[in-house]
Amino acid sequence: MLWRKGLTLSCLLAMLVLSGGCKEEQVSVGAKAPALAAYDLTGQQVDLTRWQGKRVYLNFWSSGCGGCLAEMATLETLNKRYGDNVVVVAVNTDPDGVDISPLLEQQKISYPVIRDQLGITKERYQVIGTPTSFIIDGDGKVMAQHQGARDEQQLTVLFEQLAGGGGR
Template identity: 40%
Template sequence: MARHQSKQVAAERQEQRIAAAKRRGRNRLFLWVGATVAVIGLATLFFTTVEPPKQAAVAQGRASIGEPAPAITMADFDGEDVTLAQFAGTPIVLNFWSSWCPFCIAEMPDFETVSRAAGDRVEFIGVNLQDDQGLANQLREETGITYRVTRDPRGVVYDAFGGIGMPTTVFIDADGRVREVITGQMSEAQLRGKIVEHFSVDV
């Protein structure tokens, strides 16, 4: 009799454990389904309401010395489009810089000096490469540069001109042809000399 009752109690406890396990399993299933639905819902909301980031710079073609420069479209710091084509007939000095590049920072005041000396005879364009815009703006104020500044957040323009180091300076003549691409810091005297050499503009 006692053994029979003991077996009955053991069986009841086993049934209780099984029932509890089933409840836990159902609860986990409900949680998993709920979490999955929530993730799908959030993903759907994100992809239907948030626009993908726009490309801030576009380059068609690759630069070759003596050949026409690639067709470039960049955004300036105010979000306005800037193209090389809009400066047709004017030589261009394209200078790639970043706030994380000490050699870029060192040469920027010299570029400002030569830009002022050249006036409207040469178009200077600073291209901020893969940088934080806040830091770039701060550096622009600290160095006092006043020439046009654009952004190349993904490096597409830099790649189009075959950039291999920073800073990089590109000289494009009045006919839109690439005359030289220089990697590394330039002094004021070197910059003046290259402008005379490539553009025949005395600065």
């Protein structure tokens, strides 16, 4: 009986030690941005290195989020204006069964949209609601994080700052 208690205690201790190694790292300003576990609309896996050298406005959104939809037109305009320096990358968090193509066509979205149907990227970035945005520098480090929608003026000022004041 005593050996069972010892075995149980040993197993619990081992689980405690091993679970510490599985803890998710906090997404923090200045740290390397977590890897994306998402695919573009053609089914190709997407990696942040695709935009290396540019600042990335990584925007988590869902089709049922009013604030997300309100930002889309402004983000499209800003991506066209500042796309040489700052690229908008939209991470859609809707489940796999949701067809977002009609919405993207209606909104005339040309910036990259990636799907995170399994929620892995959302989990890595610790996103608890949409919209949530991250600014990632050209070296792949997190510069800033913001939860909630931004209006046109706020987004325009932000993109002007990120692009160094110059647009196309």
